[in-house]
Amino acid sequence: MARSDTARTLDRFPRAALARYALTQPELRPFASSFNDIYRVSAVEGEFVLRVSPRQCVHSAHAAQAEQAWTDRIRSAGLSAPTVVGTRDGGLVVTEDGPAARRAVMLTWIAGKVLEQPFPADRITSLGELSARLHQATPPSSTRPAGVLDASSPTLFAVPDVLESAPPGHREILRQRSKQAREWLHELWSSEEEVPRVLHFDLTPKNVVEMDGEGLAVIDCEDLAWGHRAQDIANTIYGITHGEFDAHAITMFRTGYERHAAWPDLDDERLRQLFIVRRIGMVNLSLTLRRPGLAEYLDRHAAALTQ
Structure with missing residues (x-):
């Protein structure tokens, strides 16, 4: 039940959200769509993921803070996990203006191969x-x-x-x-x-x-x-x-x-x-x-x- 690529291509919110991050020469492109719309971001600082929620929010307003705390703990245990990236003003979430506002969260890109199905x-x-x-x-x-x-x-x-x-x-x-x-x-x-x-x-x-x-x-x-x-x-x-x-x-x-x-x-x-x-x-x-x-x-x- 994915959204159309056309709808994501014409969407202004991801670009507006991207501008809130201190990245140099960032390039944004659609990557995947399922529950969230996922965009890959390439910048001088590295590779990132911009995750945009649907308008119908199904997580708590503090979900990004919980994700940051959990992934920090996982990495401290020697395991790999994405890092939640803060905005220029130190926030973790960019919220769209207007009713039924979507939320955008940026994370570091984990380089790796997606395994084929059926799972080996x-x-x-x-x-x-x-x-x-x-x-x-x-x-x-x-x-x-x-x-x-x-x-x-x-x-x-x-x-x-x-x-x-x-x-x-x-x-x-x-x-x-x-x-x-x-x-x-x-x-x-x-x-x-x-x-x-x-x-x-x-x-x-x-x-x-x-x-x-x-x-x-x-x-x-x-x-x-x-x-x-x-x-x-x-x-x-x-x-x-x-x-x-x-x-x-x-x-x-x-x-x-x-x-x-x-x-x-x-x-x-x-x-x-x-x-x-x-x-x-x-x-x-x-x-x-x-x-x-x-x-x-x-x-x-x-x-x-x-x-």
């Missing part, structure tokens, strides 16, 4: 290693930091529950699965002995790059969430398998993870449950944004939720 088996193990190292680099936190999403809720993002706005043919399965998702999350959060921590929460193949001789590096750290390791792992495996339960992929991922950390309380049953939680959150987000292709997206996920 050996890289599934590498992604398991990266997941464990990110978890180890982030200490538990008894309270949710400002700007971080709340993973105790299946809707996750800073948006209301709009599942009832789905087409009538999908509402019943969405009601059933949403109710189950809340029950499963309540069970996890009430029984889990570990204290929650801030997690990437979208550590999927599209959000890592392979650096030359340095392994995998994490990118796109906007969806940080306060939750449990099992949830973060489930989201990653969901991203690898496109929501399919693949025992081989799970084994490969776990092999890598356990090279650095103990596996959390996550058996096959809980993993399947957390896959459903993930689908519910993404369907609710899609119903909020209502991008082109929504009908096909809902059909596909509703079919998966009936299995």
